[in-house]
Amino acid sequence: MAVGTAGRLWARIGTGMAIAGAVGLGLVAMPAGAGAAPNLPPVSPEDLVASVEKADPGPLNGTVELDNALGLPAIPGAPDLANGTKEARVWSDGTGKGRVALPSDQGEKTLVSDGTTAWSYDSTDRTATKKAVTPGEHRPEAADPTRSAADAITELRTTSTVTVDGTAEVAGRPAYELVLAPKPTERTLLREVRIAVDSEKRIPLRLTVLATGSADPAFEVGFTDLTFGPQDPSLFTFTPPPGTTVKDAPQGDRTPGGKPAGAAPTVVGDGWDTVVIAKRPAPEQAPQGTPDLSRLGTPVSGSWGSGRLVTTAVASAILTDDGRVAAGAVPEQVLTEALSK
Amino acid sequence: MTITAETGPPTRAAAPVGRLLAAEVRWVFRRPRTLVTLGLFALIPVLIAIGVVVADRDGGGGLIGAVAGNGLVLPIAALTVALALLLPLAVAMAAADALAGEAANGTLRGLLLAPVSRLRLVGVKAFGVLVVAAAVALAIAVVGVLAGMVVVGSADGGMVTLSGTTLGLAAGLARVALVTVWVVGQLAAVGAVALAVSSLTEHPLVVLASVLGGLIAFGVLSAIPALDWLQPWLLTSGWSAGADALRDPITLDAMGSSTLRALCYAAIGVGFTLWRMQRRDA
Numbered sequence: 001m002a003v004g005t006a007g008r009l010w011a012r013i014g015t016g017m018a019i020a021g022a023v024g025l026g027l028v029a030m031p032a033g034a035g036a037a038p039n040l041p042p043v044s045p046e047d048l049v050a051s052v053e054k055a056d057p058g059p060l061n062g063t064v065e066l067d068n069a070l071g072l073p074a075i076p077g078a079p080d081l082a083n084g085t086k087e088a089r090v091w092s093d094g095t096g097k098g099r100v101a102l103p104s105d106q107g108e109k110t111l112v113s114d115g116t117t118a119w120s121y122d123s124t125d126r127t128a129t130k131k132a133v134t135p136g137e138h139r140p141e142a143a144d145p146t147r148s149a150a151d152a153i154t155e156l157r158t159t160s161t162v163t164v165d166g167t168a169e170v171a172g173r174p175a176y177e178l179v180l181a182p183k184p185t186e187r188t189l190l191r192e193v194r195i196a197v198d199s200e201k202r203i204p205l206r207l208t209v210l211a212t213g214s215a216d217p218a219f220e221v222g223f224t225d226l227t228f229g230p231q232d233p234s235l236f237t238f239t240p241p242p243g244t245t246v247k248d249a250p251q252g253d254r255t256p257g258g259k260p261a262g263a264a265p266t267v268v269g270d271g272w273d274t275v276v277i278a279k280r281p282a283p284e285q286a287p288q289g290t291p292d293l294s295r296l297g298t299p300v301s302g303s304w305g306s307g308r309l310v311t312t313a314v315a316s317a318i319l320t321d322d323g324r325v326a327a328g329a330v331p332e333q334v335l336t337e338a339l340s341k
Numbered sequence: 342m343t344i345t346a347e348t349g350p351p352t353r354a355a356a357p358v359g360r361l362l363a364a365e366v367r368w369v370f371r372r373p374r375t376l377v378t379l380g381l382f383a384l385i386p387v388l389i390a391i392g393v394v395v396a397d398r399d400g401g402g403g404l405i406g407a408v409a410g411n412g413l414v415l416p417i418a419a420l421t422v423a424l425a426l427l428l429p430l431a432v433a434m435a436a437a438d439a440l441a442g443e444a445a446n447g448t449l450r451g452l453l454l455a456p457v458s459r460l461r462l463v464g465v466k467a468f469g470v471l472v473v474a475a476a477v478a479l480a481i482a483v484v485g486v487l488a489g490m491v492v493v494g495s496a497d498g499g500m501v502t503l504s505g506t507t508l509g510l511a512a513g514l515a516r517v518a519l520v521t522v523w524v525v526g527q528l529a530a531v532g533a534v535a536l537a538v539s540s541l542t543e544h545p546l547v548v549l550a551s552v553l554g555g556l557i558a559f560g561v562l563s564a565i566p567a568l569d570w571l572q573p574w575l576l577t578s579g580w581s582a583g584a585d586a587l588r589d590p591i592t593l594d595a596m597g598s599s600t601l602r603a604l605c606y607a608a609i610g611v612g613f614t615l616w617r618m619q620r621r622d623a
Contacts, residue, residue, distance in 0.1 A: 007619045010460045014615025021608030028601045029573035089592070101504055103592075106403045106584050108503040121505035123407060128505065235590075241501040243410045 037167045038174035040199050045162045048178055048197055050149035055202035058094040062171065062226035063087060069218050071313045073296050087224075097236035112238040119238040120249075128240040131249035159183055159271025170196045170205040171223040188212075188272035188329050189314055201228065211313045218313040268338040275328040275338035280319065300332070304339035361461065365469040369435065375473065378431050382477050385427070386419040386485035390492040404584055412493035413500035413513040414587060416485025417520045421583040423481055424524055428474075429531045429556055430549070435473035436535030437548035439466040440614075444543040459618045463536075467611060470536060474528035482521040486514070502589040516586045523583065523596050530576055530603035531556075533610025540617040576606050 043051075066086045091099040095115070102109040107123040113133060121128045156162050165179040175196040182188050189211050196206040206222025240246050265278035297310035300318065307320035309332055317327035318335050326335045369375055393408045393415075404418040420428075443449035452462055489495065500513030508516070531552065539548045559577040562568055572578045579599025585592050 007459060010458075011616045011619035014612045014617075014619065017612025017615065018609045019612070021605045021610075021612060024608065025574060025602060025605035028598060028605060031573075101588065103503075103585075103588060105581050107407070108588060110504045119505075123503040123505065124403075238505065239507075241505055241507045242497060243501065244505070 036169075038169055038199075040167050040174055040176060043164055043176060045164050045178060046150050046153050048164055048176055048202075049153060051202040052197055052204065053149055056094070057198075057201045057203045058228060059092060059231045060094070060226060060228045061089070061091040061231055062223045063089050064221065065224045067217065067220040069216065069313060070315075071218075071311075073310060073312075091231050091235050093231050093233070093236055099235050110238075112236060114236050114238070117238075119240075121238065121240070121244070125245075126241075126243060127245045127247060128238070129247045129249050156180065159186055165194075167199070168196050168206075170198075171226040173205065173226060174199045175205050182272040186272040187331065187334050189316070189331060190272060190329050196222065209314060214313065268341060269328075269334070273328065273330045273334055275326055275330060275335055277324055277326045277338060280323045280325050300336075302336050302340070304336055309335075356457065358461070358464075361457070361465050362468050365465045366472050369438075369469045369473060372438065374434065378434065379476060379480050382423065382427065382431065383480045383484040385423055386415055386481055386488045387492070389419055389422070390415055390488040394492055404587075407501075407503065407587070408489070408493060410494065411501045412489025412491075412495040413486065413510075413517065415489035415493055416482045416517045417583055417586060419481050419485045420478065420520055420524050421581070424527065424580050424583070426553070426556065428477055428481075428524065428528055429552060431477045432470060432474045432528045432532040433535045433549050433552035435470045436532050436539050436552075437545035439469055439536060440539040440618075441542050441545045441548050442539075445545060453621065459621075460615065463611070463614050463618050467533065467536060467614070470532040471525075471529055474532055475525050478521050478524045478528065482517055486517060500587075503584070503587045504589040506589040508589065516591070519596075520583045520586045523586075523600060526600050526603045527576070527580065530606035530610070533607040533614070535610070537610045537613040537617065540614045540621065573602075576602060 064087070066088070068081075068083055068085070070081075071083060072081045087103060089101040089103070096113070097115050098111075098113050100111040102111075104124075109123070110119075110121040112119045112121075116133065118131045118133045119128055120131075153162055160183060161179075161181045163179050163181075165177050168175050168177050175198050178195045178197055179192055180195075181192040182190060191210040191212045194206075194208040194210070195204050196208075197203070198205050205226070206220065208217045208222075209219040211218040265276050268275045268277060297308040297317075297319070300307060300309040305320050305322055307318050307322075307324075310317045310319070311332070315327060315329045316332055316335055317325060318332070318339065319325050320339065324339070326339050328335065328338075389405060389408065390412075393405065396409075404414065404421055408414045408418050440449065443452065453459075457465075495513075497507065498510050500508045500510075500516065502508060534555075535548055535552045538551045539545075542548065556577060559575045562571055563575055563578050576599075579595055579602060582595035582599050585595050
């Protein structure tokens with residue numbers, strides 16, 4: 001009975017099971033490979049952008065993933081900006097009502113808008129914040145989508161090449177890839193911006209920002225899962241659960257006049273190598289909660305003065321000691337030139 | 342016991358599976374350490390409940406913080422906390438006793454010589470480990486629900502989800518049941534691997550040390566950013582998925598993928614145990 005024929009058979013079956021388990025583990029662990037690029041009828045960039053402006057996708061739900069590899073320095077008080085991936089679950093009824101859930105490991109932030117009231121609920125401190133919204137304020141009547149798309153593309157073409165470069169599959173849906181790339185004369189850190197547009201519903205499915213000198217996207221946000229169809233209306237209402245602190249959102253703190261004291265920012269250059277120069281609020285008058293920026297970056301100096309240089313994968317900024325900030329998607333040299341002007 | 346005088350053929354008929362399984366379960370639960378473990382594990386939710394009530398509100402974020410005034414979250418929080426180390430410890434203890442412990446006592450020899458096929462022996466021992474896993478998880482879940490309702494109390498008898506919606510009692514209990522089943526699945530994977538180690542050695546301590554050491558090693562590996570690519574291979578990387586049962590609408594992706602991973606680990610463990618036991622000399 002010790003190792004009979006049956007015994008050998010079962011030993012072999014045991015080995016088989018173990019190998020099947022290991023292979024299965026590999027299959028679970030491997031990310032799903034990207035499907036072959038779908039075949040779609042060709043479309044011009046103008047037509048594609050015009051159809052996006054006209055698009056009405058109707059009710060939908062899905063999962064959006066944000067992959068941040070911008071390389072922003074760690075800013076105390078703003079950990080959300082650091083590299084990493086984030087996920088959001090979204091629902092929309094297609095008429096301005098919506099719900100967004102931002103899950104974290106052991107909690108969740110929920111944003112619900114029923115068209116007239118917007119709620120935000122944070123499970124970690126169990127507070128619900130309420131704010132009135134005017135329905136439809138974000139939908140200004142576009143005069144003529146085809147015209148405005150053509151105008152927008154003509155404008156873009158002065159500094160960029162705009163093409164529809166092949167197709168892609170995003171969240172299991174075939175999509176066109178609209179690509180904006182800077183013209184060779186533009187001095188920028190960006191290589192190209194790709195927008196995947198759903199071939200049927202014509203809504204943007206994914207935005208990818210690629211920087212020079214790296215094959216991996218510096219920033220990518222897009223659907224990983226998307227379903228069109230009617231949504232449960234109860235998703236778009238919110239009743240604060242028992243034990244919740246309900247607060248009213250402070251109104252009107254986003255009006256233009258409420259901006260921190262300082263002149264309007266100066267814009268130097270145009271297109272991809274635009275540099276924005278602004279006055280920084282002095283530390284003592286900075287609004288509560290502004291991250292402390294005084295220790296970021298490396299010291300730099302030049303004919304324009306001295307300051308600290310902060311670089312990321314797609315943008316640079318110089319915080320000068322005399323209280324100015326120059327920032328843009330450009331290398332350091334362009335910033336210093338702009339500051340010297 | 343060895344005489345099976347049934348109306349079978351003259352060759353000795355194998356004992357019915359049902360009786361073997363019942364005998365193994367009785368054998369497992371007759372060990373005082375199993376009962377003590379069960380009793381101590383049932384205390385976990387009670388302690389958390391008392392802690393949450395004493396600490397009042399603002400007990401910090403996280404799942405434990407979500408328990409305050411929301412009793413039905415307690416079993417899920419307690420299971421998630423215990424899954425990190427305590428529940429695998431209980432399962433590893435059972436697996437260590439199942440083969441290595443019997444070998445150390447000298448009783449495994451009798452089992453290997455008995456007219457019970459090795460396959461059946463492994464099956465019975467694996468069943469015993471699974472029963473312990475289910476018992477400890479169930480103990481925490483049931484005591485968790487009771488302590489949650491009685492000590493913590495719940496809002497309108499329901500469960501407030503992390504998404505800010507309120508579920509009824511039945512829906513809340515269904516979520517607790519789902520997490521319990523998912524936890525048992527994860528523990529089955531730990532138990533299968535522990536059983537494989539148990540079949541290799543005659544020292545029960547080796548089984549405990551390798552399971553707990555393995556879990557700690559997995560934890561260290563998943564904390565190293567450069568080893569990100571290793572995450573989907575590690576059993577422990579899906580162990581925070583229990584919190585997903587508290588979202589509304591519920592999302593099952595993480596629990597599903599971690600269950601698949603657990604099934605693979607279980608297949609590896611049981612397969613290896615089978616192979617090893619067929620070759621083991623009495």
